[in-house]
Amino acid sequence: MAHQLLDTPAPQEVVTRDLLFDRDSDGTLAWTVRATTQSGLPVLALADSGEAPLGPSGPKVVCRHTTPKGLAHRWATRVVVGRADESSVRRHPDEVLAEWRRGSLLLDPASRHAISPDLVGGVEWVHGVRVLPLRTATLPPATHTNCLFVGERRALLVDPGSAEADEQLRLCEAIDRFVGRNGPLGAIFLTHHHADHVSGVPGLLRRFRLPVWAHPETASRVAFPVDRLIAPSATFEPLEGGPAGWEVAHTPGHAPGHLSLRRASDGAAVVGDMVASIGTILIDPSEGDVREYVTSLRSMAAQGIGVVHPAHGDPVFEGTERVLATAGHREWRETLVLAALRAGARSLAEVTAQAYAPNAVALGWLAARSTEAHLVALERAGVARRDEVGAWHPAAPGDPS
Secondary structure, X not given: OOOOOOOOOOOOOOXXXXXXXXXXXXXXXXXXXXXEOOOOOEEEEEOOOEEOOOEOOEOOEXXXXXXXXXXXXXXXXXXXXXXXXXXXXXXXXXXXXXXXHHOOOEEOHHHHHHHOOOOOOOEEEEOOEEEEEEEOOOOOOOOEEEEEEEOOOOOEEEOOOOOOHHHHHHHHHHHHHHHHHHOOOOEEEOOOOOHHHHOOHHHHHHHOOOOEEEOHXXXXXXXXOOOEEOOOOOOOEEOOOOOOOEEEEEOOOOOOOOEEEEEOOOOOEEOOOOOOOOOOOOOOOOOOOHHHHHHHHXXXXXXXXXXXXXXXXXXXXXXXHHHHHHHHHHHHHHHHHHHHHHOOOOOHHHHHHHXXXXXHHHHHHHHHHHHHHHHHHHHHOOOEXXXXXXXXXXXXXXXXX
């Protein structure tokens, strides 16, 4: 179905798995190509099909890796010494790491940890974009907001959204380890002003001397100083003073000052609340604009997006496809809202019940707020109107817009 709900399940329980560390005398390891993206990037992991000889206490364990909480797909991985079957391919780990750093492949984080121990925290499917989910008071079913380390030298710390003491401690420890390996961070970068994206900033500023970068619309809505105002156009443009190769664009709609980042070389993108892979994106009618949001999504897609890193959930390998699907889904929902009006629905509750059938009751206030956002967008476009008692109607020819 072309326009099914884009929502994904809440974060899953951890699934256990074993990967095989099968090293030949020439240093090559056995790998499996798990998938290939539409742009041709292979998704590589250590082989998982074969045998792991048992010793007195079980197979010999090379390392362990667990996907952090807050992502939808979580694994508790043991990498064990074993012999892969003939379906695997043999590659030297140095060659695999070099291609990963060039952006020529995506690398399973547990497999990467086995060949190049990663103690910073979070996961890094795409080189130079580290995802560290932090527990926040965000919109269910999401429970975490991704804080991201973008770049290596003068990296940006994007959206540190948790003010909870244990999450702040976990983030500070990750920052210390990251800085120890890559040098000082360049700045705290905010995609937008919502609390689940900015609440950790005051605590970080008490410990680290870091400038805060944000759009002027975001700066006017937060309770701490913003050191650098960034006001780009809708076209991605180089981020002066940021990590090498990264660009920034203004992508309003969800929030007036929403910014997105993209790496020019491979299209890897950090997009805040433009898309989600857990839950959905709420466009609140008090500050958002559905049609502006869709325009921003289509502009991003037209410029080319690789792996997209949302604020909630896992990275999405088919970035442009997800961005376009999100835009299409919103446009489809608008047609349902307008159809409900034309069928005689007049109150917000009536329009919501028809536009979100059969899920209106289950989605509750979220469906109602989303419906209202669509109605306001239709009103701005002169397609719908409100009467003196607040009832909604299709706009008739000649109605003032």
